Amino acid sequence: xxxxxxxxxxxxxxxxxxxxxxxxxxxxxxxxxxxxxxxxxxxxxxxxxxxxxxxxxxxxxxxxxxxxxxxxxxxxxxxxxxxxxxxxxxxxxxxxxxxxxxxxxxxxxxxxxxxxxxxxxxxxxxxxxxxxxxxxxxxxxxxxxxxxxxxxxxxxxxxxxxxxxxxxxxxxxxxxxxxxxxxxxxxxxxxxxxxxxxxxxxxxxxxxxxxxxxxxxxxxxxxxxxxxxxxxxxxxxxxxxxxxxxxxxxxxxxxxxxxxxxxxxxxxxxxxxxxxxxxxxxxxxxxxxxxxxxxxxxxxxxxxxxxxxxxxxxxxxxxxxxxxxxxxxxxxxxxxxxxxxxxxxxxxxxxxxxxxxxxxxxxxxxxxxxxxxxxxxxxxxxxxxxxxxxxxxxxxxxxxxxxxxxxxxxxxxxxxxx
Numbered sequence: 222x223x224x225x226x227x228x229x230x231x232x233x234x235x236x237x238x239x240x241x242x243x244x245x246x247x248x249x250x251x252x253x254x255x256x257x258x259x260x261x262x263x264x265x266x267x268x269x270x271x272x273x274x275x276x277x278x279x280x281x282x283x284x285x286x287x288x289x290x291x292x293x294x295x296x297x298x299x300x301x302x303x304x305x306x307x308x309x310x311x312x313x314x315x316x317x318x319x320x321x322x323x324x325x326x327x328x329x330x331x332x333x334x335x336x337x338x339x340x341x342x343x344x345x346x347x348x349x350x351x352x353x354x355x356x357x358x359x360x361x362x363x364x365x366x367x368x369x370x371x372x373x374x375x376x377x378x379x380x381x382x383x384x385x386x387x388x389x390x391x392x393x394x395x396x397x398x399x400x401x402x403x404x405x406x407x408x409x410x411x412x413x414x415x416x417x418x419x420x421x422x423x424x425x426x427x428x429x430x431x432x433x434x435x436x437x438x439x440x441x442x443x444x445x446x447x448x449x450x451x452x453x454x455x456x457x458x459x460x461x462x463x464x465x466x467x468x469x470x471x472x473x474x475x476x477x478x479x480x481x482x483x484x485x486x487x488x489x490x491x492x493x494x495x496x497x498x499x500x501x502x503x504x505x506x507x508x509x510x511x512x513x514x515x516x517x518x519x520x521x522x523x524x525x526x527x528x529x530x531x532x533x534x535x536x537x538x539x540x541x542x543x544x545x546x547x548x549x550x551x552x553x554x555x556x557x558x559x560x561x562x563x564x565x566x567x568x569x570x571x572x573x574x575x576x577x578x579x580x581x582x583x584x585x586x587x588x589x590x591x592x593x594x595x596x597x598x599x600x601x602x603x604x605x606x607x608x609x610x611x612x613x614x615x616x617x618x619x620x621x622x623x624x625x626x627x628x629x630x631x632x633x634x635x636x637x638x639x
Contacts, residue, residue, distance in 0.1 A: 239313060241360060242286040242338035243278055243404065244330030247271050247299065247346035248319025253453050259292055260452060261346040262595045266465040267578065267610045269595055270452060271299065273349035273465075275306035280353045281360075284310060286338055288330040289346075290319040301599045324416070324426055331413055340364070341412060343429050344404035350461055351449040356404055358443045363406035369433045370406040372445035373399030402445045405430050411438055485638040486577070487538070491531025493524040496627035503588065505628070506581075506597035506611060507558060507604065513588045516628065524630040525597075526558025529579055529605065530565045532634035537574045562604040569636060576607030577635040583613040585628030 247261035254260045261271040271289070278287055287307070291299040296316050304311045317333045319326030327343055334341060340363050342356070355372055362370040376398040382391040405428065407415075412429065415436035419426065426432045434440045452461055501515035506525040516522030530542045539545070545568070546561060569576065579601070583590060590597075590613035601609040616623040 238335050238337050239283070239285045240337055241283070241340045241342065242288060242334045242409070243342045243344055243356075244327060244334075245271075245274060245278070245287060245289045245344050245346050246319070246323060246326050246330070247274070247289055247291050247295075248326045249323070249347065254455060254458060257592060258595060259295060261291070262295060262298060263458070264595055264598065264610065265349065265452075265458065266462055266469075267608050269302055269599070270349045271346050272302050272306050273461075274344070274346040274351070275303060277351060277353040277356060278344075279307050279310055281356055284313055285342075286313050286315070286335055288315045288317060288333045290317050290326045290330045293318045298596055298599050301603050305603065324419075324429075324432075327429060328416060331409070331416075334409065339409055340406060341409045342404040342406045345451060347452045348403055348449045349452055350464060351403070352446055355402075355446050355449055359404050359406045362441055362443050363408075366439075366441055367408060369408075369412075369430055369438055369440040371401050371428075371430045371440060371442055372403070372405075372449065373401045373442045374445045374447070376400055399442050400445070401428060401430065401442075402449045402451075403428075407433055407438075411436070487536045487574075487636050487638070489532045489534065489536025489634045489636070491528040491533070491535060491542075491632045491634070492629070493527040493531065493542075494627060494629045495522045495524045496621075497587075497625070498522070504557060505588065506583070506590075506593075507562075507600040508593060508597050510588050520556040520561070521558060523558030524628050525581055525583060525611065525632070526562055526601070528581060528630035528632035529601065529609070529634065530558075530561045532579065532632035533565050533569060533576065533605070533636065536634045536636040537569050537572055539568060539572060559604060562601070566605055573638050574636045575639060576605045577637050578607055579605060579609045579632060579634045581609065581611045581633075582631045583611060583628065584616060584630070585613075585622045586615050586625050587628075 250259055254263065262269050265273055278285065289299050289303055296318065299316045303314045303316060307314050315333045317329045319329055331341065342359060359370050359372055376395045380393040380395055380398065381389045382393055384390050412433055415433045418436050419432045430440050448464065450457065452458055495516035495518050497514040498517040503510035503513035503515045504521040504523045516524060527542055534540050534542065534545065542561065594611055598609050598611055621627055622629055
């Protein structure tokens with residue numbers, strides 16, 4: 222089946238797939254978050270916001286089609302993240318390019334739905350911690366009523382209506398108010414018709430339910446979740462980090478309280494150092510860096526990839542990069558870090574190990590790593606079949622890294638014997 226990568230593209234006409242589709246809108250710029258990249262691709266507790274948003278969808282009782290709407294320059298990264306989140310359900314995944322507004326992005330997602338999809342859910346990727354139960358509630362209510370369905374929370378603050386000069390005109394009865402969240406569910410044909418009728422008012426709508434109701438259709442509210450808040454500001458991101466940490470701690474306590482696992486968890490560490498060379502193009506953390514000085518080495522000099530290889534081999538007790546590949550072996554002259562990573566993961570799997578996670582500390586003044594951190598984490602995570610997080614730092618002009626003579630990468634890996 223063809224992957225959609227632009228609005229209006231033709232989809233596979235098969236009618237044998239799911240009857241429910243979920244459009245995940247991840248095309249926002251994230252200006253208020255201040256991360257310098259679209260917020261769906263910001264790292265949150267070791268995974269991107271988008272990956273956290275997709276996880277509960279792929280835990281639904283019944284399979285759904287998932288359409289991710291992203292900026293044009295993030296299609297490849299979104300496909301990697303989506304496949305990792307979907308696992309065996311990757312065939313139900315599509316990635317499309319969004320528009321200039323949220324509603325135009327939703328339209329792009331609607332165009333990518335399979336013909337057999339009759340109910341569509343529209344979900345904001347920024348509500349990354351929305352629980353699976355909330356999706357189930359919305360889907361069940363939509364199936365039961367045939368109406369539009371939105372999750373919402375009772376408003377707890379006192380609400381005042383004010384005039385243009387900020388003088389209070391009225392205290393609003395909050396008992397009749399709901400703070401609306403996503404996903405929002407609609408009969409597909411009726412939603413498409415509502416968008417068509419909206420015309421010039423389309424871009425001004427704050428949510429899809431408003432357009433749907435304006436077209437004369439009923440909208441039902443169901444219980445929302447406190448966890449489904451929208452990650453918009455740095456404070457929101459910190460709140461999400463704390464919640465994820467609490468969840469992981471609770472899961473760890475539950476695991477310790479249960480029966481002792483027969484699995485074996487092992488850790489390893491790897492360090493790699495490379496000096497800069499004069500000619501060529503830099504390869505680092507699985508990415509090419511045009512305009513940056515390359516790193517010297519028998520292979521491509523990717524210090525991050527090589528440190529990860531050593532950490533994985535160390536954790537599994539399988540030697541090191543030199544013993545496995547040979548620093549002078551002509552077969553690996555100029556080889557990319559991807560070659561080594563794929564080979565070491567195959568060796569780990571053959572020995573009965575899987576990667577739990579990898580963390581890397583990159584030390585150096587160049588290149589500026591932060592703008593491409595998420596991209597690098599996505600590429601490396603796909604290569605090792607497990608989450609990879611990367612932190613970068615300088616040494617305040619101290620040592621050979623501080624003088625700009627090269628870089629150091631230190632990696633720790635956690636593997637599990639199945």
